[in-house]
Amino acid sequence: MDWGMKNRMAQLIKPDGHCLFMPIDHGYFQGPTSKLERPGETVKPLLPYCDAVFCTRGVLRSAIDPTNTKPIILRVSGGTSMVGKDLANEGITTSIKEAVRLNASAVGMSVFIGSDYEHQTLVNLGKLVDEAEEYGIPVMAVTAVGRELEKRDARYLALCCRIAAELGARVVKTYWCENFEKVTNSCPVPVVMAGGPKVPSEKEVLEFVYDGMQKGAIGVNLGRNVWQNEHPIAMIKALRAIIHENATAREAFEMYNGIKSGRERVEVS
Ligand code: 5RP
Numbered sequence: 001m002d003w004g005m006k007n008r009m010a011q012l013i014k015p016d017g018h019c020l021f022m023p024i025d026h027g028y029f030q031g032p033t034s035k036l037e038r039p040g041e042t043v044k045p046l047l048p049y050c051d052a053v054f055c056t057r058g059v060l061r062s063a064i065d066p067t068n069t070k071p072i073i074l075r076v077s078g079g080t081s082m083v084g085k086d087l088a089n090e091g092i093t094t095s096i097k098e099a100v101r102l103n104a105s106a107v108g109m110s111v112f113i114g115s116d117y118e119h120q121t122l123v124n125l126g127k128l129v130d131e132a133e134e135y136g137i138p139v140m141a142v143t144a145v146g147r148e149l150e151k152r153d154a155r156y157l158a159l160c161c162r163i164a165a166e167l168g169a170r171v172v173k174t175y176w177c178e179n180f181e182k183v184t185n186s187c188p189v190p191v192v193m194a195g196g197p198k199v200p201s202e203k204e205v206l207e208f209v210y211d212g213m214q215k216g217a218i219g220v221n222l223g224r225n226v227w228q229n230e231h232p233i234a235m236i237k238a239l240r241a242i243i244h245e246n247a248t249a250r251e252a253f254e255m256y257n258g259i260k261s262g263r264e265r266v267e268v269s
Contacts, residue, residue, distance in 0.1 A: 004136025009170065011071040011105045012052050012138070013190065018243045019219035020236070021192060022050035024059060025075040025108075026223065028093075030082055035228045039063045042227050049236045054108055054140075054221055057094055061102075073140055074099050077109035077124065088112035088144070092124050096131040106171070107132055110144035113160045114151070122167060129168030140221075141169035142194075152196075154182040161187040173221045176208045184216030195222035202235060203253050210242050210249035219243050234259035 040063030141164035258264030
């Protein structure tokens with residue numbers, strides 16, 4: 001691996017081998033997602049606790065302070081919307097030249113395996129990897145399911161992650177599922193977990209993140225279940241405790257409750 005690629009991977013994945021990415025890219029197809037109407041204000045208090053931010057160039061330029069930020073994973077695919085025909089019909093929307101200009105540490109794009117646009121999105125991934133590797137920029141592939149959230153099982157996600165890795169992704173983002181070790185064991189590159197739509201119980205989120213970490217994930221790229229939570233700082237600190245401080249789900253949940261009620265202050269190194 002060349003120096004540039006190694007350096008960028010080290011910016012994203014901390015010395016303990018783990019990572020906490022903060023995605024705020026949802027607007028590229030959802031528009032003004034709840035709590036992300038002003039992404040800069042939402043993410044600012046969370047920045048000290050995340051290892052990288054996943055966003056589009058538009059949000060980066062308009063809402064992130066270039067003098068005080070974290071490594072950026074630039075969302076470079078899109079071209080669809082919640083009100084359009086098919087969320088899977090994505091193309092590459094941002095060039096590698098732009099990623100270099102913006103000093104991105106990585107680029108990220110979605111693949112929609114099993115959809116009508118499987119071929120198109122996978123070929124896009126291959127081409128993006130070709131271009132990004134030339135500049136030492138890692139590609140994170142997002143195994144997207146569009147509106148079909150029920151697709152999230154180990155057999156399907158293992159297939160998606162493996163294909164994304166075979167095409168050259170350096171990191172794969174997928175969903176947690178039962179028997180998650182089947183996904184990580186057959187994926188030759190690091191796997192991070194997304195959260196999906198906000199779930200009512202914080203405990204449930206902390207439990208699946210803990211389970212996924214035990215079963216081989218290196219971290220999360222988890223957005224709505226942090227910044228749509230009423231106590232986003234408590235939530236991100238609790239997640240951080242699982243990812244970087246070996247906390248159990250129970251300890252993390254106690255931490256969440258403690259911070260939420262003002263009983264506990266946790267400093268993150
Ligand atoms: C949206 C994405 C998000 O980055 C990803 O889904 C993670 O966010 P969340 O935890 O809110 O699902 O790729 O297209």
